[in-house]
Amino acid sequence: MAMSFLKPHCTHRLPSSSSSILNSPFPTISPTKSLSANGSSFSTRIPNHFRALPISSTPTKPFSFKAFSSQISASAPKPDEMPARVGFLGLGIMGSPMAQNLIKAGCDVTVWNRTESKCSPLISLGAKYKSSPKEVAASCDVTFAMLADPQSALDVACGEHGAAKGMSPGKGYVDVSTVDGATSKLIGTRIKATGALFLEAPVSGSKKPAEDGQLIFLTAGDRSLFETVAPLLDVMGKSRFFLGDVGNGAAMKLVVNMIMGSMMASFSEGLLLSESVGLDPKVLVEVVSQGAISAPMFSMKGPSMVQSLYPTAFPLKHQQKDLRLALGLAESVSQPTPIAAAANELYKVAKSRGLSDEDFSAVIEALKVKLQSQSKE
Ligand SMILES: NC(=O)C1=CN([C@@H]2O[C@H](COP(=O)(O)OP(=O)(O)OC[C@H]3O[C@@H](n4cnc5c(N)ncnc54)[C@H](OP(=O)(O)O)[C@@H]3O)[C@@H](O)[C@H]2O)C=CC1
Numbered sequence: 001m002a003m004s005f006l007k008p009h010c011t012h013r014l015p016s017s018s019s020s021i022l023n024s025p026f027p028t029i030s031p032t033k034s035l036s037a038n039g040s041s042f043s044t045r046i047p048n049h050f051r052a053l054p055i056s057s058t059p060t061k062p063f064s065f066k067a068f069s070s071q072i073s074a075s076a077p078k079p080d081e082m083p084a085r086v087g088f089l090g091l092g093i094m095g096s097p098m099a100q101n102l103i104k105a106g107c108d109v110t111v112w113n114r115t116e117s118k119c120s121p122l123i124s125l126g127a128k129y130k131s132s133p134k135e136v137a138a139s140c141d142v143t144f145a146m147l148a149d150p151q152s153a154l155d156v157a158c159g160e161h162g163a164a165k166g167m168s169p170g171k172g173y174v175d176v177s178t179v180d181g182a183t184s185k186l187i188g189t190r191i192k193a194t195g196a197l198f199l200e201a202p203v204s205g206s207k208k209p210a211e212d213g214q215l216i217f218l219t220a221g222d223r224s225l226f227e228t229v230a231p232l233l234d235v236m237g238k239s240r241f242f243l244g245d246v247g248n249g250a251a252m253k254l255v256v257n258m259i260m261g262s263m264m265a266s267f268s269e270g271l272l273l274s275e276s277v278g279l280d281p282k283v284l285v286e287v288v289s290q291g292a293i294s295a296p297m298f299s300m301k302g303p304s305m306v307q308s309l310y311p312t313a314f315p316l317k318h319q320q321k322d323l324r325l326a327l328g329l330a331e332s333v334s335q336p337t338p339i340a341a342a343a344n345e346l347y348k349v350a351k352s353r354g355l356s357d358e359d360f361s362a363v364i365e366a367l368k369v370k371l372q373s374q375s376k377e
């Protein structure tokens, strides 16, 4: 089905030469981004055993985890192909900077957030406001949603004044929240019942990449909507993967965050153990940064963790939600994930200690209790 909303309303101009890149006020679209948007370089990163198995090989599953391919457009987005009117629902840590980048790129953006006051900074930048997801969807060609969890994503998409009520043929709905595949599929079904198109597009990357337009989109669903919103994804992100059927984007995101949650729990144990045996944890952070287990996450979060500071980029409650959803995903295919299960318990302890809204690196606090027998020695 052809999308009917390709209009030159987004005024952002892509750099066509190095000098125009230097003059661009927006760091989000750069030669690096154009180069990274090269299909072959991305596809070589996908192991062969993940490639396009037939959907019919998993007939009893609620959705196929296996039938997908990785795609990224090699072509630069064309401003005259930007969707004309863009809605944005959910203006939290991630949604606000993402919407802001769209506005700064010249898009005609209409916002809604449950807590209305969070719309004000975006309205100051030029956004329009509507008082319900339904009204946003009705007034826009494509609507993005960045909500906290499966329940809020469902409520905003399918509730009484939800976006689905404002959808119709020719429109598109792009859910960038991190949810499970079943929720995403339910939302997709409701949206598509209106004749609109649906794309799930959870993101890898946190607050700073969102601010810098450096997110990684893990999309699945309607391929034509993926193509249509590609210029918008490229304003907000540095790369985009198209993974096939709805559910595959959610699954990829949950696997990534399952790994991340376990890594952070393990790193926390290492920091505390180093201190307990008389080492300087700051030196551990430095040693780790130079070796094979170096990760940007450790280098970025380690120094503040050593000071017991957890400025929130990715709320701990969301990391625990993602571990919970990843464990459900693993269970659905009988895949053992004992490390992630143990990590999940740690995040649950951290939540019970009031750390839900701290950064997920605050999980280290759940380990700051010496075992009884050890403290007596
Ligand atoms: N922060 C991060 O680093 C990343 C987060 N994510 C994922 O992105 C999503 C958003 O994350 P983030 O921005 O950090 O989260 P926030 O908690 O900052 O924002 C959550 C958003 O959801 C809204 N919301 C929550 N409950 C409801 C509800 N019942 N009805 C309507 N709206 C609701 C909030 O509205 P209100 O303002 O009224 O509370 C807010 O707009 C999550 O799924 C998260 O897992 C993905 C990648 C990175």
Ligand SMILES: O=CCCC(=O)O
Pocket (backbone or CB within 6 Å): 178, 203, 204, 205, 206, 257, 314
């Ligand atoms: O879902 C949150 C992911 C955070 C990150 O990728 O840094």
